[in-house]
Amino acid sequence: MKAADLTVSTGSHWHSGARITDFSYNTLLALIPAIAMGLYRYGVCAAGVIGTAVASAMIAEAAMQKILGKPVRIADGSAAVSGLLLALLLPANTPAYMVVVASVIGITIGKLCFGGLGANPLSPALVGWAVLRITKPWAGYLDFDLALINYDLGFSMQYPLAVLKASGSSGLQDFNTWNLFLGNQTGGIGASAIVCVLGGGLYMIARGLVRWEIPLCFLLGVIIASCLFRLVDSAAYAGPLFHIVTGNVMIGAFFLSTDNSSAPINRWGMVAFGLCCGMITVVLRVWSVYPDGVVFACLLMSLFVPLLDKLKATPIVVRPTRAQITRKTVEGGASS
Amino acid sequence: MGLRAFCGDLPPRIPYWTGAVPVESLPLPQRATLLWREASPGDVGVAVGDSVQTGQNLAREGTGLFMSTVTGTVEEIDSLQGADAVEYAVVGIKTVEVDSYDSSINGIEDLANTAPEQILAMIIRAGFPGFDAVVQGATVETLIISALDQEPLTAVNAQVLLERANDVSDGIAMLSRATGAKKVVVAIPHNSAHAADDISVDQAEIVKVRATYPNGLPEILAKKQGAGLLLTTERNGTVGNTLVVSIEHLVGMVSCLREGRPFVNKIVTCCGKSGGELKNILVRIGTPVSMALDNLDVKLPPGGKLIINGPMHGYACFSDEQPMTATSDSVLVQKPAEVHRFESTACMNCGRCSAVCPVNLEVNLLGRFSEYGIFDKCAELGAENCIECGLCVYVCPARRPLLHLLAHARFVVKEETVEK
Ligand code: SF4
Ligand code: SF4
Numbered sequence: 001m002k003a004a005d006l007t008v009s010t011g012s013h014w015h016s017g018a019r020i021t022d023f024s025y026n027t028l029l030a031l032i033p034a035i036a037m038g039l040y041r042y043g044v045c046a047a048g049v050i051g052t053a054v055a056s057a058m059i060a061e062a063a064m065q066k067i068l069g070k071p072v073r074i075a076d077g078s079a080a081v082s083g084l085l086l087a088l089l090l091p092a093n094t095p096a097y098m099v100v101v102a103s104v105i106g107i108t109i110g111k112l113c114f115g116g117l118g119a120n121p122l123s124p125a126l127v128g129w130a131v132l133r134i135t136k137p138w139a140g141y142l143d144f145d146l147a148l149i150n151y152d153l154g155f156s157m158q159y160p161l162a163v164l165k166a167s168g169s170s171g172l173q174d175f176n177t178w179n180l181f182l183g184n185q186t187g188g189i190g191a192s193a194i195v196c197v198l199g200g201g202l203y204m205i206a207r208g209l210v211r212w213e214i215p216l217c218f219l220l221g222v223i224i225a226s227c228l229f230r231l232v233d234s235a236a237y238a239g240p241l242f243h244i245v246t247g248n249v250m251i252g253a254f255f256l257s258t259d260n261s262s263a264p265i266n267r268w269g270m271v272a273f274g275l276c277c278g279m280i281t282v283v284l285r286v287w288s289v290y291p292d293g294v295v296f297a298c299l300l301m302s303l304f305v306p307l308l309d310k311l312k313a314t315p316i317v318v319r320p321t322r323a324q325i326t327r328k329t330v331e332g333g334a335s336s
Numbered sequence: 337m338g339l340r341a342f343c344g345d346l347p348p349r350i351p352y353w354t355g356a357v358p359v360e361s362l363p364l365p366q367r368a369t370l371l372w373r374e375a376s377p378g379d380v381g382v383a384v385g386d387s388v389q390t391g392q393n394l395a396r397e398g399t400g401l402f403m404s405t406v407t408g409t410v411e412e413i414d415s416l417q418g419a420d421a422v423e424y425a426v427v428g429i430k431t432v433e434v435d436s437y438d439s440s441i442n443g444i445e446d447l448a449n450t451a452p453e454q455i456l457a458m459i460i461r462a463g464f465p466g467f468d469a470v471v472q473g474a475t476v477e478t479l480i481i482s483a484l485d486q487e488p489l490t491a492v493n494a495q496v497l498l499e500r501a502n503d504v505s506d507g508i509a510m511l512s513r514a515t516g517a518k519k520v521v522v523a524i525p526h527n528s529a530h531a532a533d534d535i536s537v538d539q540a541e542i543v544k545v546r547a548t549y550p551n552g553l554p555e556i557l558a559k560k561q562g563a564g565l566l567l568t569t570e571r572n573g574t575v576g577n578t579l580v581v582s583i584e585h586l587v588g589m590v591s592c593l594r595e596g597r598p599f600v601n602k603i604v605t606c607c608g609k610s611g612g613e614l615k616n617i618l619v620r621i622g623t624p625v626s627m628a629l630d631n632l633d634v635k636l637p638p639g640g641k642l643i644i645n646g647p648m649h650g651y652a653c654f655s656d657e658q659p660m661t662a663t664s665d666s667v668l669v670q671k672p673a674e675v676h677r678f679e680s681t682a683c684m685n686c687g688r689c690s691a692v693c694p695v696n697l698e699v700n701l702l703g704r705f706s707e708y709g710i711f712d713k714c715a716e717l718g719a720e721n722c723i724e725c726g727l728c729v730y731v732c733p734a735r736r737p738l739l740h741l742l743a744h745a746r747f748v749v750k751e752e753t754v755e756k
Contacts, residue, residue, distance in 0.1 A: 005638040008742060011650060013648045018733040020733050023684070083433040118683050119685075211691075264687075315696050315717070316721065317565070317721055318565065
């Protein structure tokens, strides 16, 4: 047969049209309301933090890929997303050098050292944030009450979770859950815009870019754990709704814990992952020295992803496996 | 290109064709090319210059059945390496207009009084594919008659179901007697309501199957009906107990055994361009694809793709002289701009491939292990079970050549199994 000028390949010869950039660009899109709320609240400072974080993450990624001799792939947008998520967790007046350090460390150590997009066991944004959090001299900048002391936005300028830590649930009289849900609370630039984050998260689920299992189970985990604490002592511990509408839980459930490479991909793995993240969050909020525990919960659970991914459906045998072939040979040998 | 949904739809809905696509007959080709899988030119029992009859067995004595589907003179005997690393024997025959039929294929008049073995032997002799394992002595427990097409943009079984639903019950009676199957299932598309009334069968169970890919693939049909493994031949023997027969082959058996004729004509659905109309043609097995393209008035675009057997798990041809076989269901032409290009990107671990895999493989891991040659891990993860449906490739946002990697892993795992 004479070969014609044709393209030859294995199937499938159709493609759904999905691209890697779908994930990152849609995440950016989904976070626009939260960014807008942050800019409205904190003005140019917030813009500075977001800009610095995104730019330094992208530059760090491009530079590192150049140094490692890999193709430069910053156009896939994943570095921008990491930078943005990091910025949304920070208070609006975080000094620029801290932002740069966090996003460069997040991208280089958190991501490219492991081989880049898809191979990182931890989410780069969370690694960057955690580095800031555990660096002693900088801890004050991440304390929202201290950091945002110069702002008066017309609602209580106390960080709800810090109040909870200091005076138990009796100190929460001033907070109205609905107001908190609408984002009238201090906190990270975007993370505190609870309703915007929720809207963005639902958009991601509707587009099929975030699977629903992790966010839902994350929130469920928060509810379960906080109810358990409530059962023990309802005066000392806050209720589930308060936990959900404060701090980083919403952004954690929809955007931080669902980072593709540091989350499980099989259904029951995702369910377990989400539940554990949510429960550990509440446990950390109650027992750790930090007011919020979302980031550490996600980081901790990410380490268990290879294990959680073992919770998978067993492959369906449609083709004879090695064992079956051998068995058949024995039978065949006996009969012939 | 495929369907692009706003909502992430997992599994993606890739519907089968429904509705009528009338069949047009194509004239006999001047030259027919016959392919014989897993055979070499030495197995062919005729020589260049010999004249052959329609239905004649061209295989050398004792090497099996390789039936000529045309009458004419042998022009060429050659071999060919398929994409699946299997050798094919190739026989080119210059055809003559009027068929003369080989006398060893006879009609069976009185079905009830004919021995099952005799019916089965005649079905196999008439050239119906898929009975290799039965020939080797395997028994059929479950017989599944599939009225679903295997692929989108294919309307072969859909059309046969519309036209010849009356023959289905005869066919089932015959085939279940011939194979001795304990259970017979007729799978029809969920949306073809009227055909269910036309098919009156006592001895079979009619089930409606959702008409979306991959529900028409034999492995999936067998799995969904709770049947055992498909009957396949391995180098060491046969495996499985379930036989899936397409409704086109089933009614073909009815006609062939009524008239004592070999199975030589095949319906093929052609699609000249993506989004274009479908056209069903009736061709002689061995007709080159180029004849179908001429009939469609389609020129092969340089750098484009010529796909046989559907856009999802079909194969891309390297030549338009490729003949249609007894299992060719469709021909599809893609322009270069429509050709899906793989990219050498790393997996981003989104998990879509594993979510769509109909046999629950961890495709993200298998793809990586295969890429880096870690085949024992591939075997551990069950790479042999991949049915090459192509869904993982369809959804992969990193556009990785997953099916290629999986097929490679399967090939290596299989080779190693045999060596041990
Ligand atoms: S081609 Fe194989 S691995 Fe991919 S989805 Fe189909 S069965 Fe699963
Ligand atoms: S669909 Fe592609 S990118 Fe996503 S996990 Fe599978 S191989 Fe990786």
